[in-house]
Amino acid sequence: MKKLLIASLITTAFAMTPTASAADSISLRICEYVSVNDKKRLRGFLKANKLKLRSIFKNIQCNGQNLLVFAASSNALDVGELMIGKLSKKVIRANIDAIAEHSAHLAAKAKKRVE
Numbered sequence: 001m002k003k004l005l006i007a008s009l010i011t012t013a014f015a016m017t018p019t020a021s022a023a024d025s026i027s028l029r030i031c032e033y034v035s036v037n038d039k040k041r042l043r044g045f046l047k048a049n050k051l052k053l054r055s056i057f058k059n060i061q062c063n064g065q066n067l068l069v070f071a072a073s074s075n076a077l078d079v080g081e082l083m084i085g086k087l088s089k090k091v092i093r094a095n096i097d098a099i100a101e102h103s104a105h106l107a108a109k110a111k112k113r114v115e
Helices: 002-016 020-035 039-048 067-073 077-086 089-102 104-114
Strands: none
Touching: 020 039, 020 067, 039 077, 067 077, 067 089, 067 104, 077 104, 089 104
């Protein structure tokens, strides 16, 4: 009985430790939600995993682009507007030119937010 209990505790401890594949899974899921313009699921996923856009923005890239530029290139207007509202003005100001290459609508929203 003791051996079974110890073995199950060890297995549980290893299952709970985050791995690189878990981080890859999270970033892949976020990229999927952005690419299909699913703002509701993105918000729910971030909330369920206790993540904030400001904290993950630097670390996640989709197709070699940051999340905001990827949203503009994917024509994900709802998600792009969400990001523009949540990210700092400094980050938005740094990405306005890249956004403008892909989406005039998001570029206008970004310029309005920065002003």
